[in-house]
Amino acid sequence: MGRSSPVDLEAAIGVFDSGVGGLTVLNALRKALPNENLVYLGDTARVPYGTKSAVSVMRYAEQAVKALHARRIKAIVIACNTASAMALEHLQNCYPELPVLGVIEPGALAACKATRRKHIGVIATESTTNNQAYQKAILGIMPEARIQAQACSLFVALAEEGWHHGELVEQIVAKCLKPLMRGSESEGALDTLVLGCTHFPALSGAIAKVVGSQVILVDSAATTASAVKARLVSEKLLNPQQAPGQLSFLVTDGPERFARVANNFFNEQIDAAGVELVDIQHHTATLK
Amino acid sequence: MGRSSPVDLEAAIGVFDSGVGGLTVLNALRKALPNENLVYLGDTARVPYGTKSAVSVMRYAEQAVKALHARRIKAIVIACNTASAMALEHLQNCYPELPVLGVIEPGALAACKATRRKHIGVIATESTTNNQAYQKAILGIMPEARIQAQACSLFVALAEEGWHHGELVEQIVAKCLKPLMRGSESEGALDTLVLGCTHFPALSGAIAKVVGSQVILVDSAATTASAVKARLVSEKLLNPQQAPGQLSFLVTDGPERFARVANNFFNEQIDAAGVELVDIQHHTATLK
Incomplete structure (x- = not known):
């Protein structure tokens, strides 16, 4: 050592x-x-x-x-x-x-363990998404995985302000995740979604409602x-x-x-x- | 000099x-x-x-x-x-x-010029609201003014993410402004609202819809x-x-x-x- x-x-x-x-x-x-x-x-x-x-x-x-x-x-x-x-x-x-x-490697590992059809979504901050760290970590473990990433910077402010639940929060989450869900339609449904920001588990209830119960949510904690x-x-x-x-x-x-x-x-x-x-x-x- | x-x-x-x-x-x-x-x-x-x-x-x-x-x-x-x-x-x-x-003194001055019933609302960031700078500046010009202040930190993130218009933005704005509007009901209607953060003019359309056309919006710019x-x-x-x-x-x-x-x-x-x-x-x- x-x-x-x-x-x-x-x-x-x-x-x-x-x-x-x-x-x-x-x-x-x-x-x-x-x-x-x-x-x-x-x-x-x-x-x-x-x-x-x-x-x-x-x-x-x-x-x-x-x-x-x-x-x-x-x-x-x-x-x-x-x-x-x-x-x-x-x-x-x-x-x-x-x-x-x-937290990235553990989160990627959790996603690879959870996925059934190897189609994994990643939501994170703008910087994490641009850096492609999750994409690289997931592909390092599972080179055949299909990955879709989406920046959701607004979720950080929502989580900090205590806006975690309710219809309005779900509508905001739905708007933010629209590009991801649209991609999911055209490329086949996501089966796993990585909450790639430590703030996002606070919104997991709303996110689950938007992406549907068939999508497994994974966080790094x-x-x-x-x-x-x-x-x-x-x-x-x-x-x-x-x-x-x-x-x-x-x-x-x-x-x-x-x-x-x-x-x-x-x-x-x-x-x-x-x-x-x-x-x-x-x-x-x-x-x- | x-x-x-x-x-x-x-x-x-x-x-x-x-x-x-x-x-x-x-x-x-x-x-x-x-x-x-x-x-x-x-x-x-x-x-x-x-x-x-x-x-x-x-x-x-x-x-x-x-x-x-x-x-x-x-x-x-x-x-x-x-x-x-x-x-x-x-x-x-x-x-x-x-x-x-x-920008505070000019904003306070604009509010005092605009108000008809001397009932002024101020929306700003958490720090500006807690600091009471607008309240002090307005009372310095118009000691008899009634002032209601409300922190709206979420508006900064909305403005930066380009969420300026539309029904969902209006719903978010309405939720943030609810305590202010409720106070306005019990203490008599606000007639002027100071946009006490330089980000907020980007949301002025949505804010105007929520507070109503009888409320004059004032910003410092x-x-x-x-x-x-x-x-x-x-x-x-x-x-x-x-x-x-x-x-x-x-x-x-x-x-x-x-x-x-x-x-x-x-x-x-x-x-x-x-x-x-x-x-x-x-x-x-x-x-x-």
Whole structure:
């Protein structure tokens, strides 16, 4: 493994997202790894990432992971599809001594396991869609898969504003997914749809109504948590302590807003007073 | 005026916004001041500002204006309601030798001129609404005014995605404005509504349908341009050149996306190749 010093097994897993969306992954990590300490960093000062360029996302992600690395950390989870699509390899190169896992590969794997007719849809932010990370990851596992991708940037705002259910939300979702469903008609029906943004599970009820019950919805949260657990087991990094893991939260802006919006995504109550404000923008990134 | 050197009258007016919304103000400036050179800076690397904290917005605005100030600039227009609400005074203190104008005072003035029964609604981003800048500015002009404010953060995403018209947009607008309209019923009807975010004029047709034709919609664009013109006249800063003014565009991220989305807001075609990418995040701000 090439580590220069013994690993601190009680150290936390650092979980990074552009804002609150990664809390859907944090839920799954809590469930899969209840004894692990978790420290979550939301880069709320620069959210959203999904409409920003690759260079900006790589730089922001590097600064965020640098801030997490300065804490007691034994592994990093990039709980943001856009950052995983654009910055995972770069971050793995920056921290070769740490497991650094993203959400795209686990999401692609879940889709390939779920699909019956190998016709997979992917909805994501504009940046993730343009980057084609899901398409590449799915084709890497299942070269014969047919894939249709659709950017749905509006879903991020809907999810953050708490617009998750109801007829109007379904109409908005239907309008956004129209090109995807039209393609599905002409090229044969999709059977699986990847929710390729951590915000989107909040809208899964509305999305399911629009695409129909025959389409299996897949998100990365549970499979990412499984992948993290498998990696900790294989690298003998599990926390030997049997007590419930500690949770801590860092944000780069607005702890009160974070705590309020977080309740749309996270299963446990977050108290704004316990959310620490950190400044990461001064961290030098290798990318200018 | 206390300027240490003669003013360069052919210098540009620097226009700053968090992203593309300020282009609605740029349209009005082009119309009111056709011979002035204008340089527009959109902080697309950190857009939106409307859900961010006062300290972050002040810091971002200071960095942006510093970047504009490094060019040939004779005046600054803060063409963003959130930045005007939170950072105008700070920026005026940073650059006492330059006219630095925001959009809130002109918007408040326009509302006070338009209102018949002194019952004014304000819709804006979450940050502008919480900051109460419009409320204070309106009450400063018209102390007896009754004001109702409502945050409509979702409108920013709608405007940027090009969702401006149609039945579905009207339904979304109606849902967002429901608390405002309900208050309007119980406290007597609003007669004037301030579009307190530079993105919102893109949705004005839908907003007008929802609030009804008896409500006058007011935005800051035209009144801000008039205020800028009056200030240039009074300070003898008008460009003596009679040729059409030059336009230039700076962004902190994604020139291609900027040029594409800009077409939803700006009356002239913007070519991505002519949009300059600048890095302002390294600029030291006085606020940490």
